[in-house]
Each structure stands twice: as C-alpha cells, then as structure tokens.
Amino acid sequence: MPLIRLFLLLLAVCGSTVAVARASLSASPALDADGLLPVEEAFRLLPATRQAQNLRIEWTISPGYYLYRGQLRFEVLTPQGFRLAPPQLPTGLKVQDPEFGAVEVYRGIVAAQFQLPPGLKAPLKLRVRYQGCADIGICYPPQTQLLDVPAARS
Amino acid sequence: MKSRIWTISGFVAAAALAMAAGFFASGRWMSGGNALKGEPAPAFAMTDLSGRTLTAADWQGKLLLVNFWASWCAPCIDEIPLLVEAQSRYAARGLQIIGPAFDELESIRPMVQRLHINYPVSANLSEADAAARALGNSSGGLPYSVLISRDGRVLRTILGGLSREELEKLLEQHL
Secondary structure: OHHHHHHHHHHHHHHHHHHHHHHHHHHOOOOOOOOOOOHHHHEEEOOOEEEOOEEEEEEEEOOOEEEEHHHOEEEEEEOOOOOOOOOEOOOOEEEEEOOOEEEEEEOOEEEEEEEOOOOOOOOEEEEEEEOEEEOOOEEOOOEEEEEEEOOOOO | OHHHHHHHHHHHHHHHHHHHHHHHHHOOOOOOOOOOOOOEOOOOOEEEOOOOEEOHHHHOOOEEEEEEEOOOOHHHHHHHHHHHHHHHHHHHHOEEEEEEEOOOHHHHHHHHHHOOOOOOEEEOHHHHHHHHHHOOOOOOOEOEEEEEOOOOEEEEEEEOOOOHHHHHHHHHHHO
C-alpha cells in the first residue's frame, strides 16, 4: 500500500510540475522559432491617454528587453503645423555601451508625458518611433507606430 | 516484492522523463530558426555603396556569409571586426562576406571607414528587410547571419552575434 501511495505522489508531483511550467510558458507572449519575442510583444505601446492638458504615451517592456531613451521620437501628423513640446521622460538606467558610450535605457514600464496647450481640444494623430534590444544581444529595427489621441473632454 | 518496486520505479522514471522531454521540446528551448537549412537559398539582390547591384552570380562558387546589420545595433558593430578579420583570412579559400544594412547611406558610410569593412555593404532598408525575410529572419532582429554553400544552399542561419571561436569553427567546417 505505501508503494502505491508513493507512486501516486510521484505522479502528482510530475504532473503539477509540468502544469506549472506550461502555464508559465503560455502566460508569456508567443515566441518565434528563435525564442525572441516579436517586437510588438517585446515593447507594447499602449493607447495614448489624455487628461486635461496632459498627454501620456506609455510602453510596457517585457523582462529581458530594453528601449533606448535617445531613440524615442514623437511627431504630430494632425492637426497640421502643431508641434509638441519636448516630453517629460523619466531618467533611464545609465549604461556604458562600448560602441555608443553612455546611454540611457528603459525597462519595465516607461511613459512619455506632454503638456498640451489649454486651447487645444482637437484629437491628435501622432507618429511615434522607438527602438530597443533584447539582453541576449539582439536588436530590433526602429519601429514607427501611429497613435490616435482622443479629443479633450469639454 | 523487489521486482514490483523496480517495475513501479521504472514506470515513474519513464513518465517523468517523457514529461520533461515534452516540456523542454514545447517552448523556448525549441529554438533553431533553421527551417531553410539545406534548402536552395532564395534569390536576393543588394545594391552596394557605389550603386552596383549584386546578385547570386557575383558570389557563385564562394562560401557566402550574409551578415545583416545596422549602425544602431550595438551587437552588430561588436561583431564586425571579427567579420573583417575573417574576410581577410579566408578570402583566398573562397569566403565572401556581404553586409546588407538596415540603415541609411549617411549612417553607414562613416562606419564602413571607421571599421575598415573590407566586404560589400549596402544601405537600403527595404532591400535589406526583403532579403532578410527571404532568408528566414521572421523577427527582424539583428545581427542576423546566413551561411550559404558554394552550390547555393543554406547551411546555417544565426540570430545574434558570433564569437571569434564560433565564427572560426563555422567557417573552417565549411571551407
């Protein structure tokens, strides 16, 4: 009888280990054949949010990946002729790169915040550019994405 | 009684081994990206910095290492001195390296000079992107290298940089 119990216990341990491991894999976004996340999974650009005069553009960066602060670009497509003031960006992690010297990178969550002029109520269309790499020594080409910013609530 | 213990132990060990094998084969550990291995390399072209279009005919009979890179890619830049050295060392044995860059001409020219790149390089983003995709780079990650045999078959695709030892071993194996 103790043998059967031992057998059942071992099976349960094996089964739960596999279940937990599979759950952790399936919880992570899809991986390509090389184990590298697709760029849109590595750096998730969230919908822009606008509250009063504040505009917030946020990324969620997957663990093991980073964005370069110096590669963030923001351009207003509409309304035409409108230019954004420079964004408020958090201080990034300072990294000494043998090729590029001292650079700042972001991990985890990063948000760029803009102050919009009080008179601007119209929706905006932005072109956002960003570029980052994986810790395993692979970099993604610069990404360009269009973001719609809703009109200000009256 | 003893034989029963051995039977059950064996069964449990086999089950655990099978589960572990299934787990490791199911996820991140099933890497490779070498679906093209052994296949004829897809046709692609690149325009070098002097504006000349290079095609498969230009490297026929050579062991070809296509190294996709960019000026904004630190691991790519780290790898280039090794490629320059390999091109010098193995050219007489039939190695030809080419470097399509995901970049603009004005970013690439100074790098070619500074890094003393001694093999053809291109600076055409869309052309490099099309070639990289055709050669199996689904993620767009760099550096990405493809080794193509003298008879035009894909020997290996490599996402990420190579160390000196890895590069030498790879080239010695196929030259």
